[in-house]
Amino acid sequence: MTVTYGEHVQFRCQFSQNFSAKDNIIQWKKLRFNDDDLVISINGKVPKTFEKFYQTDLTNESSSLDLFQVNRQDSTTYTCQTFETQTILCQYNLVVLIKPEAPSLIINEENIQEYQIITLTCSSLNGNPSPQYIWYRNDTLINSLNQQVSMTDNSSIYTFNVSRFDNQIKYECHISNQALSKPLRVEKYLHVKYRPYIKILAEPSLSSSSIDEKIIGIEYTEQKFTCQIDANPAATSVYWTINSTNIVSREINIYLPRLTSEQTGLYTCVVENSIGKINQSIYLDVQYAPRVRAIESRIIVNRSDSAILRCSVESNPLPYQIICSASIACNAYSHTLGRFHSWPVRYTIHTAIKLTVPNRQDLIKKFVSNRSAEEIDVFSGEIVQSCNTIEHTTQKLFRSYHLTKLP
Numbered sequence: 572m573t574v575t576y577g578e579h580v581q582f583r584c585q586f587s588q589n590f591s592a593k594d595n596i597i598q599w600k601k602l603r604f605n606d607d608d609l610v611i612s613i614n615g616k617v618p619k620t621f622e623k624f625y626q627t628d629l630t631n632e633s634s635s636l637d638l639f640q641v642n643r644q645d646s647t648t649y650t651c652q653t654f655e656t657q658t659i660l661c662q663y664n665l666v667v668l669i670k671p672e673a674p675s676l677i678i679n680e681e682n683i684q685e686y687q688i689i690t691l692t693c694s695s696l697n698g699n700p701s702p703q704y705i706w707y708r709n710d711t712l713i714n715s716l717n718q719q720v721s722m723t724d725n726s727s728i729y730t731f732n733v734s735r736f737d738n739q740i741k742y743e744c745h746i747s748n749q750a751l752s753k754p755l756r757v758e759k760y761l762h763v764k765y766r767p768y769i770k771i772l773a774e775p776s777l778s779s780s781s782i783d784e785k786i787i788g789i790e791y792t793e794q795k796f797t798c799q800i801d802a803n804p805a806a807t808s809v810y811w812t813i814n815s816t817n818i819v820s821r822e823i824n825i826y827l828p829r830l831t832s833e834q835t836g837l838y839t840c841v842v843e844n845s846i847g848k849i850n851q852s853i854y855l856d857v858q859y860a861p862r863v864r865a866i867e868s869r870i871i872v873n874r875s876d877s878a879i880l881r882c883s884v885e886s887n888p889l890p891y892q893i894i895c896s897a898s899i900a901c902n903a904y905s906h907t908l909g910r911f912h913s914w915p916v917r918y919t920i921h922t923a924i925k926l927t928v929p930n931r932q933d934l935i936k937k938f939v940s941n942r943s944a945e946e947i948d949v950f951s952g953e954i955v956q957s958c959n960t961i962e963h964t965t966q967k968l969f970r971s972y973h974l975t976k977l978p
Contacts (some may be wrong), residue, residue, distance in 0.1 A: 575750060576669045576699075580638040584651035584661035592631050596654035599627060599636045602647050611636065612898035613654065643665045643699050668750035671698025676744050676757045684846065685735050685765035693744030693757065694726035701725070702746040705754070709741050738763040738803055766847030767802035769840055773853065784852065788834075790859035798840035798851075808843040817837060830857045832887065850938045 574580050576912055582599075586592060589714030613620060626637040634651055651661040674695040674771055683689060704727030705772070706713040706720065713729070718912040721728045727744065740761050747754040774795045777787045788794045800806050800823065811820040816834045819825060839852040866881035884890055 572663055573666045573668060573749070574641055576642060576667055577640050580641055580661045580665065581635055582638075582649055582651070582661070583635045584631055585633045586631070586660065589662070592629065592634070597629055597634050597660075598652060598654050599625075599634070600652065602650070604647075611649075616795055638665075641665070643667060643669055643697070646699060666746070667699060669697060669699040670750040671695040671702045671746055671748060671755065674744055674746050674755055674757045676742075676759050678759060678761070683763050684731055684763060685763055686701070686732060688730065688732050691729045691742055691744070691759070692726055693729075693746070695746050696725055698746070698748050698750070700748055702748045702751075702755075705745040705747075707743040708742075710743075711758050719891055733761065733763050734796045735763060735765040735768065735801070735803070737761050738765070738794065764803050764805075764846055767800055767806055767842040767844055767849045769801075769842050769849060769851050770799045771840055771853045772797040773849055785854045785856060786825075788829055788830045788855055788857045790832060790857055792830055794830055794855065796825045796838055796840075796853065798842065800841065800842055802844045802846075804844055804846075806842045806844050808841070812839045812841065813837065817875075832857050832859050835887075856887070858887045861890045956964075 572580070578741045594615055598613045599611040603609055611617060611625050612627035615627050615634065617625050617627050624639055626639075636649065636651070646665055646667045649663045649665060650659050652659045664863075672695050674693055677692045677694070679690045679692070680687065687786045692705075693704055693706075701724070704722070706727070706729050719730050719731070729742075738761060741758055742761065742839055743756055743758040745754040745756045756798055774797070775787045775792075783934075796811070798809060798811070800809070809821065809823055810818050811822075811825045813819050819838075825838065835855060835857045837852050837854050839850050841848070841850040843849075862885045864883045864885075866883055867879075870878055870880070
């Protein structure tokens with residue numbers, strides 16, 4: 572039988588037809604687990620000390636026992652039985668439902684830092700039967716079979732390793748038993764301290780590969796870097812360095828309104844708070860059109876002497892074609908979206924070099940790559956790389972390559 576706290580309960584035992592109450596002594600007993608059983612009444616009489624708790628009645632056909640304002644201690648087994656033979660005539664199991672007290676939620680640490688192990692203890696007293704405990708994280712159920720959850724008589728303990736993602740997260744404990752129409756709940760928010768976490772945002776963000784640590788900028792355009800910070804407590808120091816040396820800004824943003832090739836380098840955002848210090852870097856590769864320069868602006872040679880023709884080209888990315896005409900005017904061509912390199916390196920790409928030899932009016936068509944002289948092929952239009960300066964003499968050309976006489 573199940574009743575709620577404070578109710579009035581009556582047990583009635585109906586005797587069988589062949590049983591005579593006059594020939595037996597009838598008693599009501601209350602079983603007690605940590606003590607001797609309690610005799611409540613004998614032949615319909617209750618001791619005066621129990622009269623405000625119990626009342627009994629006895630007739631030839633039945634016997635009854637009344638319990639007033641039941642409480643937790645009344646939850647047990649009651650028997651109506653004969654005194655002499657201890658024959659049980661009736662037996663009742665009584666469960667008194669008691670609402671548990673409002674739960675409490677205690678965190679074992681006040682100053683919580685990331686990666687620390689903490690315990691949340693949810694407790695409630697006086698519930699009968701003992702309440703069930705259910706945990707929620709931001710309204711999401713935490714599996715009760717989780718090994719991090721343990722139980723005691725009056726509490727549930729949840730142990731776990733906190734991270735920065737637990738900061739400002741609500742943890743709830745719900746308790747319930749049969750006496751409650753709806754669960755009782757208690758909640759607390761965690762306040763977790765952690766070192767800064769940063770991410771560099773680039774505008775514009777032309778990346779040279781799937782790796783975010785390198786950004787391509789175009790000469791004379793603007794570039795902006797933003798240091799996105801997540802820290803608790805807030806950051807106390809923020810600054811930017813270039814190539815791990817000079818501090819170029821003490822703000823979360825760094826703005827370069829007009830890029831130059833000299834601004835190519837490694838930009839690092841350094842952030843610090845009371846918990847720790849962290850940095851993240853991004854490489855800016857400033858690309859620019861070819862810059863062509865004749866090493867000698869004018870050369871005077873005698874007839875039939877050899878002449879050294881030299882032209883230097885600098886660009887990022889590398890130029891894909893250099894043409895030197897008879898007047899020794901050098902033109903370089905480059906694709907801004909062509910092959911990218913980690914940083915500007917001065918290279919020259921030799922493809923079609925046309926030289927007019929003053930003595931013979933011969934046309935020399937030569938293809939130069941970064942291979943050895945014996946491996947040089949006839950010009951086919953493919954893009955190759957070589958050194959950073961064109962430097963050939965007409966004598967070497969005459970010895971090494973076929974000359975086609977102009978008509």
